[in-house]
Amino acid sequence: MADGQHAATMEAAPTGQNGAATEAAATGQHATATEAATTERDAAATEAATTGRDATATEAAGDEREPGPELAPHLPLTAADLSAIRWRLDGATLREVVDDRQALRDLGERLDGPLADEADNIVKAGLLSVRAEVYRLLGELGMAAAASRLALAHAESAQDLQSQVIAQAELAHVLRLRGDYMEADRLFQRAVDAEVPAAVRSVVHENAGRSCFDQGRHMEALDHFARAVRLGAAEDTDLVERIGVCLEAVYIHVLRDGWGPYPRRSPEILTPLTGRPAADGGSGRAAEPARADASAETTAEHPEVRPRG
Numbered sequence: 152m153a154d155g156q157h158a159a160t161m162e163a164a165p166t167g168q169n170g171a172a173t174e175a176a177a178t179g180q181h182a183t184a185t186e187a188a189t190t191e192r193d194a195a196a197t198e199a200a201t202t203g204r205d206a207t208a209t210e211a212a213g214d215e216r217e218p219g220p221e222l223a224p225h226l227p228l229t230a231a232d233l234s235a236i237r238w239r240l241d242g243a244t245l246r247e248v249v250d251d252r253q254a255l256r257d258l259g260e261r262l263d264g265p266l267a268d269e270a271d272n273i274v275k276a277g278l279l280s281v282r283a284e285v286y287r288l289l290g291e292l293g294m295a296a297a298a299s300r301l302a303l304a305h306a307e308s309a310q311d312l313q314s315q316v317i318a319q320a321e322l323a324h325v326l327r328l329r330g331d332y333m334e335a336d337r338l339f340q341r342a343v344d345a346e347v348p349a350a351v352r353s354v355v356h357e358n359a360g361r362s363c364f365d366q367g368r369h370m371e372a373l374d375h376f377a378r379a380v381r382l383g384a385a386e387d388t389d390l391v392e393r394i395g396v397c398l399e400a401v402y403i404h405v406l407r408d409g410w411g412p413y414p415r416r417s418p419e420i421l422t423p424l425t426g427r428p429a430a431d432g433g434s435g436r437a438a439e440p441a442r443a444d445a446s447a448e449t450t451a452e453h454p455e456v457r458p459r460g
Contacts, residue, residue, distance in 0.1 A: 233258075233281070238288055240396050245361045246328070249288050259285045272309035276302045276318055283321045287328065295325045313351060316342045320355045327362040335362050340420040343378075353382035353390070360397060369401050371414035376401075 235254040238247035249255060262282050269275050279302030286295035299322035306314035323338035339359035343352050360375030376394050383390040 236281075236284060236288065240393055242396050242400055245364050245397055245400055247288055252289060255285050255289055259289075272305040273311045273314050276306040276309065276311070276314040278302075279305065280314075280317050280321050283318075283325065287321070287325050292325055292329055296322065296329070299325055312345055313347050316345045316347045316351055316355070320351075320358060323362070324358050327358070327365065332362060332366055336420050340417055344417060349382040350384065353379045356382065357390070357393065357397075364397070364401060364404070367404070367408060367411040368414070369405050369410050371412075372397070372401055374414055 235251070235258040237251065237254070238249045240246070241248050259282060262278055262285075266275065266278050266282070269278065279298050283295045283298035283302060286292070286298060299318055303315060303318035303322060306318050319338045319342045323335040323342070326332075326335035326338070336359070339355060339362060342355040343359065345352075356375045356379040360372045360379065363369070363372035363375060376397050379390065380394055
């Protein structure tokens with residue numbers, strides 16, 4: 152091996168210049184090849200890194216664009232989000248009682264972003280109605296009234312009847328809690344007279360019945376509760392349970408105070424006579440004495456409305 156090396160050296164000696172040129176050329180070729188390989192590896196690494204960053208950015212952008220599961224079309228709140236709206240009905244006052252107030256406050260804060268970003272009037276009206284309900288359940292009635300009025304304005308701007316009815320019913324509920332029964336009953340009546348799905352009118356009748364209960368209008372309250380049951384879904388056991396609580400409260404008060412005034416007709420509620428005393432709930436006529444057969448007539452007309460037990 153050593154002899155070969157020496158022989159090669161001796162052979163190359165006469166042509167030292169050519170050997171130097173050859174060595175230089177070879178060195179240059181190796182350097183060029185090494186440089187090219189390095190450049191190629193660097194380029195591949197750069198491309199991979201760039202591709203990775205682009206893929207990550209694209210994936211992140213895709214995550215931002217993809218909405219979660221929706222409760223209703225265009226509504227950026229899931230059923231899990233709205234599950235924070237949990238309450239129970241007080242059997243004495245027929246008012247909602249909330250146990251987990253913090254969950255409601257968290258939901259209210261989550262509405263800030265969607266409300267700021269949303270441009271569609273129908274979606275905005277729905278979000279504002281949810282916000283009004285959150286404030287109402289928290290007892291912040293001034294904020295609830297403002298949110299529901301704004302929801303109604305957006306719904307009217309979009310000329311969407313169902314959104315208008317939902318906003319009207321929410322505003323009426325707030326007014327009922329503030330003791331403004333005349334305006335509350337007017338809004339409830341407009342809502343139940345509208346051509347909207349039965350499920351929506353069922354909820355409105357239920358809340359209108361509670362407003363009548365507050366005013367001692369027990370026959371009218373029973374009429375609303377009966378309509379709520381008829382319009383509600385057959386499998387809605389929560390509705391049946393709530394109406395059961397309402398009926399028990401009504402019959403307890405009937406035994407103590409009587410049936411109260413006769414039920415009003417729609418025109419009386421929508422156009423009350425403002426010159427009469429407010430004690431009759433704004434119906435425009437004095438309260439008539441309750442008849443002994445009022446209970447029998449009411450249950451005969453609405454056989455599904457009977458006290459439990």
